[in-house]
Amino acid sequence: MSTVSLPALSRVAVCGGTHGNELTGVYLVRERLKKKQQREGQESFSVTMVMGNPRAVQQCRRYTEADLNRCFTRATLNSPISDKTPYEIVRSQELNGLLGPKGSPKAMDLVCDLHNTTANMGLCFITFSDSDWISLHIYRHLQRELATIPVRYIHFDLPKSEAYSLESVGKHGFAMEIGPQPHGSVRSNVFVAMQEGIELMLEWIRLFNSGTLFEGGSVEVFTLVKNIDYPRDPETRSITAAIHPELQDRDFCLLHPGDPLFLSFSGETLRYKGKEPLYPFFVNECAYYETGIALSLASRRRVTIPSIQCNRDRLTMGTDA
Amino acid sequence: MRDLFIDTQMALMLATLLFLRNRCLEKFNPQRPLQMELLTLPALHRMAICGGTHGNEMTGVYLVQEMARRQKELGDKAWPVPIVLVLSNPRAMKECRRYTETDLNRCFTSSILSTPISGSSPYEVRRAHELNALLGPKDSKEAIDILCDLHNTTSNMGVTLISYAPNEWISLHIYKYLKMKMTSVPVRLFMVNIPINEAYSLESVGKNGFSLEVGPQPHGVLRADTYNYMKEAIELAIEWVSLFNSGAVIEGGEVETHMFHKSIDYPRDPESNQMTAAIHPQLQDQDFCCLKPGDPMFLSFSGETVCYKEEDSLYPFFINECAYYEKGIAFHLARKTTLNIPSVKAQKD
Numbered sequence: 001m002s003t004v005s006l007p008a009l010s011r012v013a014v015c016g017g018t019h020g021n022e023l024t025g026v027y028l029v030r031e032r033l034k035k036k037q038q039r040e041g042q043e044s045f046s047v048t049m050v051m052g053n054p055r056a057v058q059q060c061r062r063y064t065e066a067d068l069n070r071c072f073t074r075a076t077l078n079s080p081i082s083d084k085t086p087y088e089i090v091r092s093q094e095l096n097g098l099l100g101p102k103g104s105p106k107a108m109d110l111v112c113d114l115h116n117t118t119a120n121m122g123l124c125f126i127t128f129s130d131s132d133w134i135s136l137h138i139y140r141h142l143q144r145e146l147a148t149i150p151v152r153y154i155h156f157d158l159p160k161s162e163a164y165s166l167e168s169v170g171k172h173g174f175a176m177e178i179g180p181q182p183h184g185s186v187r188s189n190v191f192v193a194m195q196e197g198i199e200l201m202l203e204w205i206r207l208f209n210s211g212t213l214f215e216g217g218s219v220e221v222f223t224l225v226k227n228i229d230y231p232r233d234p235e236t237r238s239i240t241a242a243i244h245p246e247l248q249d250r251d252f253c254l255l256h257p258g259d260p261l262f263l264s265f266s267g268e269t270l271r272y273k274g275k276e277p278l279y280p281f282f283v284n285e286c287a288y289y290e291t292g293i294a295l296s297l298a299s300r301r302r303v304t305i306p307s308i309q310c311n312r313d314r315l316t317m318g319t320d321a
Numbered sequence: 322m323r324d325l326f327i328d329t330q331m332a333l334m335l336a337t338l339l340f341l342r343n344r345c346l347e348k349f350n351p352q353r354p355l356q357m358e359l360l361t362l363p364a365l366h367r368m369a370i371c372g373g374t375h376g377n378e379m380t381g382v383y384l385v386q387e388m389a390r391r392q393k394e395l396g397d398k399a400w401p402v403p404i405v406l407v408l409s410n411p412r413a414m415k416e417c418r419r420y421t422e423t424d425l426n427r428c429f430t431s432s433i434l435s436t437p438i439s440g441s442s443p444y445e446v447r448r449a450h451e452l453n454a455l456l457g458p459k460d461s462k463e464a465i466d467i468l469c470d471l472h473n474t475t476s477n478m479g480v481t482l483i484s485y486a487p488n489e490w491i492s493l494h495i496y497k498y499l500k501m502k503m504t505s506v507p508v509r510l511f512m513v514n515i516p517i518n519e520a521y522s523l524e525s526v527g528k529n530g531f532s533l534e535v536g537p538q539p540h541g542v543l544r545a546d547t548y549n550y551m552k553e554a555i556e557l558a559i560e561w562v563s564l565f566n567s568g569a570v571i572e573g574g575e576v577e578t579h580m581f582h583k584s585i586d587y588p589r590d591p592e593s594n595q596m597t598a599a600i601h602p603q604l605q606d607q608d609f610c611c612l613k614p615g616d617p618m619f620l621s622f623s624g625e626t627v628c629y630k631e632e633d634s635l636y637p638f639f640i641n642e643c644a645y646y647e648k649g650i651a652f653h654l655a656r657k658t659t660l661n662i663p664s665v666k667a668q669k670d
Contacts, residue, residue: 030595031622060647118539182475182539185643186599188620238386242545263545265387286541289417 001216001306004133008209008310009109009172013048013099014198016114018069018166019287020056021183024194025114044209045109047202052095052113052166055087060184062287063088069113072168074161077102092166100169103160110134111170112201114194117179118286120249122150123197126175128163130155130221134172136305137214141204142197149178149193152252154281154298155223176201180249183286208310216307222252222279222298229292231262231270240264243284243294251281255297262294360490364566364667365466365529369405369456370555372471374426374523375644376413377540380551381471388555401563405465409452409523412444417541419644420445426470429525431518434459457526460517467491468527469558471551474536475643476652477606479507480554483532484524486514486580491529491565493662497576498561499554506550509609510578511638511655533558537606540643565667573664579609579636579655586649588619588627597621600641600651608638612654619651 014032016025029049036049051057053068064087071077071092077100081090100107115126123146125139136153143151160168167173176197181190208214230239241262247255255261256277262270278297282288370388372381389406392399408414410425421444428434428449434457438447457464474481480503484492493510500508517525524530533554538547565571587596598619604612612618613634619627635654639645642652 027596027599027622035623118542180539182537182542182643184540184646185475185641186596187605187641188599188602189605191599191622192602192620239383239543242383242543242548245545245549248544248546265383265548284542284544286539289541 001304003213003216003307003309005311006134006308007109008044008312009134009205010045010209011048011108012045012110012112012202012205013050013108013170014112014114015050015052015099015166017054017057018052018113019062019067019115019183020053020058020064021060021062022114022116022181023060023184023186024116024178024181024190026051026057027186027191028114028194028198043206045205048099048108050095050098053088053091055091062183068092069115069166070164072096072102072166073164074102076164095166096169099166102169108170109172110205111167111173112198113165113167113173113175114198115175115177116181116183116190117177117282118182119251119282119284120180121177121251121281122152122179123193124175124177124281125151125153126156126165126177127153127173128156128158128160128165128168130157130223130303132172132174133305133308134208135174136219136221136303137208137308138174138201138204140217140219140305142200143219145200146193146196148189148196150252151197153219153221155221157223208308211310211312213307213309216305218302218304220300221303222281222300225278225297225299227293227296228261230289230294231264239289241268241270244269247280247283247295249283251283252279254278255280358663359570360663360665361668362490362665363466363528365491365562366403366566367405367465367467368402368559368562369407369465369468369527370471371407371409371452371456371468371523373411373414374409374470375419375424375472375540376410376415376421377417377419378471378473378538379541379543380473380535380538380547382408382414383543383548384471384551384555400559402559402566404559405456407452407455409470410445410448412448419540425449426523427521429453429459429523430521431459433521452523453526459526465527466529467562468524468530469555470522470524470530470532471555472532472534473538473540473547474534474639475539476536476608476639476641478534478536478608478638479509480550481509481511481534481536481638483511483513483522483534484530485517485520486512489529489531490662490665492531493576493578493660494565494571494573494665495531495558495561497574497662499557500576502557503550503553507609508554509638510576511581511653512578513581565665568667568669570664570666573662575659575661577657578660579638579657582635582654582656584650584653585618587646587651588621596646597623598625598627601626604637604652605641608640609636611635612637 016029066086066088068088139153231241241264244260244263280295283295372385423443423445425445482496496510535551588598598621601617601620637652640652
């Protein structure tokens with residue numbers, strides 16, 4: 001593959017509190033907003049810090065009326081607002097105005113949305129594309145430089161118009177998801193890891209904008225294949241089993257047909273009946289009980305990424321926002 | 322002769338000292354029997370097991386539901402002791418939240434329970450009155466003999482029994498039994514030394530009572546390992562009650578306990594009151610490991626370490642309990658002590 005020339009990233013957004021009880025991003029955004037005035041020096045790009053869902057942050061809940069991070073499809077962003085529109089849909093349109101509009105030349109060059117999970121996932125990039133070279137190169141940079149936590153890349157195969165989460169508003173974007181951490185709490189090790197992740201991302205952008213050539217290569221990508229729900233009582237819909245102890249905390253450890261999935265309250269083991277071995281993730285994510293996901297399963301492959309270099313003719317100097 | 326005289330004098334002195342010490346102990350706590358005496362206590366005819374007192378502490382919710390299924394199937398044969406199963410806060414359970422208006426597990430003081438309900442009473446206060454009528458009334462003859470309330474914590478506390486200090490020989494014995502029998506998870510006891518009428522949590526409604534706190538588990542999440550630990554603990558508690566009721570003498574002995582000393586809050590911004598630090602990585606998950614002067618407590622978001630500056634080495638627990646952020650508690654500190662508990666035997670009716 002020949003070197004791909006891409007425009008500089010002059011406007012970057014980092015968002016926290018898109019889910020109000022995922023606290024690492026909340027505290028990181030607050031901390032960076034405090035330090036904003038103190039930062040000196042010329043960056044080649046602006047960094048806008050955003051609190052995604054202030055109302056949910058204030059109540060320390062995932063959302064108040066609707067999950068904000070499902071409100072960024074083209075359809076929802078274009079839907080008319082009335083008195084009865086849920087708060088989060090109003091907010092998604094505000095954020096689209098601030099960071100987008102999605103799909104337009106005015107949108108932020110890069111949106112990084114910070115999240116936490118109760119699953120043992122380390123640090124994961126989550127995006128809709130497996131060919132966004134910017135996101136993939138940033139991922140590789142973190143993988144090489146971040147020693148304290150495993151770094152992986154998860155791809156949900158959806159076209160941009162159907163992409164429902166906040167980072168899809170930017171020209172490039174990814175969620176940075178770190179776990180495990182209980183919702184509503186802050187763990188130092190997770191805070192430090194996410195802080196380092198953001199610093200490395202900003203360092204990469206600095207280098208890219210200054211004309212550094214980033215060599216191509218290949219990176220490992222996990223692509224969502226399917227979700228598995230908990231076994232449920234047919235009448236009450238109440239769950240009748242928990243994630244099996246041999247699967248609990250084993251995100252990204254290959255699950256083979258016949259491996260234990262669930263342990264019922266009556267002590268029975270329920271096994272994975274799929275035909276192919278796949279990689280589980282979001283294993284026992286608290287927020288997904290209500291959406292019917294006990295775990296997600298992904299296939300793994302290597303993706304070839306080209307060398308990339310900033311097209312400096314189109315570089316614009318931004319000021320620190 | 323002279324040696325014998327001195328020995329006798331020494332013996333008399335020792336005996337007097339021991340007598341005076343025991344009298345002092347009795348005066349300090351008139352109900353505390355002399356060491357190793359056999360204590361006869363009323364049988365425990367009825368036991369309550371409560372889950373969902375906090376609606377997002379999932380283990381108790383699912384365990385009580387599972388026990389209810391077993392009870393429906395087997396009736397009186399389900400367990401050797403009659404058990405009343407209760408889901409304490411159904412409204413909070415439905416929303417998978419700790420509480421809807423106020424923390425139910427702070428509503429059981431005698432003062433709150435004796436204040437009449439009005440139209441503006443929060444849901445949880447009304448529910449506390451209902452539970453007091455069902456399982457109490459607190460401090461009366463009709464109260465349930467033993468009440469076990471099931472909880473989860475985000476802290477790395479293994480299985481922890483929580484009890485109020487006065488007179489809880491039954492809870493102390495159950496703790497001793499669990500500690501002996503449960504080998505795959507640490508079992509500890511935490512005692513709060515306040516009089517029963519000021520005791521604010523659900524288990525204070527029973528004649529005897531304790532909470533079973535199991536962690537770490539994120540709120541809203543159900544883990545198989547914590548479910549199994551709690552199930553095992555409850556089954557052993559029921560087994561002990563049945564053994565006690567059979568009239569057997571249950572040997573006393575020494576038990577290690579943690580007595581509540583004080584709480585420590587997070588460092589906060591003086592204007593916004595927002596936390597400015599998280600639990601230090603060297604303290605995170607180190608519940609019940611001694612915290613000594615100079616040990617790190619917090620790591621600020623700007624990277625500074627805040628150290629423990631007090632003089633006493635104490636034992637931290639409920640470290641980074643998510644629900645306590647709003648109560649201004651980063652962790653509790655306890656003194657570790659050893660108690661001598663008497664042998665007990667159920668009174669024959």
